[in-house]
Amino acid sequence: MDSMKIADKDFQSRLILGTAKYPNPEVMLQALEASGAEMVTVAIRRLNLKDRSSESILSLLDRNKHFVLPNTAGCFTAKEAILTARLAREALDTHWVKLEVIGDDETLFPDVPELLKAAEQLLNDGFLVLPYCNDDPVTCRKLADMGCPAVMPLGAPIGSGMGIRNPYNLKIIRQVVDVPVIVDAGVGTASDVAVAMELGIDGVLMNTAVAEAKHPVQMARAMRLAAEGGRLAYLAGRIPRRLFATASSPVEGMIDTDRND
Numbered sequence: 488m489d490s491m492k493i494a495d496k497d498f499q500s501r502l503i504l505g506t507a508k509y510p511n512p513e514v515m516l517q518a519l520e521a522s523g524a525e526m527v528t529v530a531i532r533r534l535n536l537k538d539r540s541s542e543s544i545l546s547l548l549d550r551n552k553h554f555v556l557p558n559t560a561g562c563f564t565a566k567e568a569i570l571t572a573r574l575a576r577e578a579l580d581t582h583w584v585k586l587e588v589i590g591d592d593e594t595l596f597p598d599v600p601e602l603l604k605a606a607e608q609l610l611n612d613g614f615l616v617l618p619y620c621n622d623d624p625v626t627c628r629k630l631a632d633m634g635c636p637a638v639m640p641l642g643a644p645i646g647s648g649m650g651i652r653n654p655y656n657l658k659i660i661r662q663v664v665d666v667p668v669i670v671d672a673g674v675g676t677a678s679d680v681a682v683a684m685e686l687g688i689d690g691v692l693m694n695t696a697v698a699e700a701k702h703p704v705q706m707a708r709a710m711r712l713a714a715e716g717g718r719l720a721y722l723a724g725r726i727p728r729r730l731f732a733t734a735s736s737p738v739e740g741m742i743d744t745d746r747n748d
Contacts, residue, residue, distance in 0.1 A: 488718055491690050493667055494615050494636040496554070500525045501684070501714045503556070503669065504707070505694025507533070512547050514703050519553065522697065522707035527553045528585055530560040531575045545579075556617070558585035563598070565605035572609055584609065585639070585671075585692075586618040595645040595672075599626055603633075610634045619671050622656040624663050631664040638664060639692065642683065643673025646695040650679040654686055661687045676706075677713035684717025685725070 490497040504524040509515035519527060529544055548555060557575035562568040565588060572584040588605050590598030597620050609616050610633060618630050622640040630638050640660055643649035650673065651657065661668050667689035674680055674696050683691050691714065700706035 488715060489722070491667060493617070498525045498554075498690075499523075500711070501690040501718060502680075502710055503528060503690060503692040504697060505530075505692070506544050506548070507694055508698035509703060512544070515698070516547060517704045518697055518707040521704045521711065523711045525552075525554055526556050528556045528558045528692065528694070531557045531571050531578075532559070532561040554583075555579060555581065556583055556585050557581065558619075559587045559605075561589070562587060563589050563592075563601075565601040565608065568601075568605040569608050569612075572605075572614060573612075576614070582613055583615045584617070586616050596641075597621055599623075602626075603629060606630055606633055606635060617669070622653050622660065624656060624659045627660045627668070628663050631666045635666065637667040637669055637689075639669045639671035641672040642670045642679065642691075645672040647673055648675030648696060649673055650675050651682045651686075654682065657683070657688060658686050677709040680710050680713040681717035681720075684714055685721050687721055 490499050491501050500523045502522050502524040503526045504519055504522050505528045506515060507530060509518065527548065557579055559568040559571040562571055568586060568588045575584060576582055586602065586606055586609065588598050588602040589595055599621065602618055602620060606616050606618050616635045617637050617639055618635055619639045620626050620630060627638040627640055640657060642651045657670065669690040669692055670683045670688050671692040674691060674693050676696065680691050693710065697703050697707045697710060
């Protein structure tokens, strides 16, 4: 497949996987392998950055195989998110960050004014900011115009598994921004990933859908195949939808059954 390019980095996989909620670290590593994901996210506020024992997530991840993307999950203000991003840069030696600024602890929807404020400051500080945001074309365009190398609109609330709730907004977002669009949150199964890919979305980020599946490793493999199939279908170009049937076989040269000889 064609690669997904974010800033100056190419990724062969269009899946990004989270590292939380798995039954155990071994299942997490197997799921990452089965998914083919190259980029993985870690929640900085939920990590002990000083713990470098063999059982810590940062020690388990092979940095030569997986590109670690720190996120600011659990932050409710721009100030908290900026501080968390700076801690991540110091601890992980990366200027990439997935920016989350949550506005409500029940829906986990983003706080847009605080998100824009944090994104602007972090971009000025030299970060590559990948912002988690609402499926709002105006917000996404503002973030892209600001300098974010990708935008991450939600497909549905985080961890809900409800799938792509508003494909029309996602399609508009894909048309109005000129940076990669990555669906972040809400997918529940492989068909949701295929839908996103067929819309022309560049990538999908997920965690709960894989980690809390009955068989996480099998689900990770299913997500990989769905991403590949959906992307290929998008590139192939689907036929237009029609109200009435059209014959799949040509009608020219058909045998004349009305002849009487």
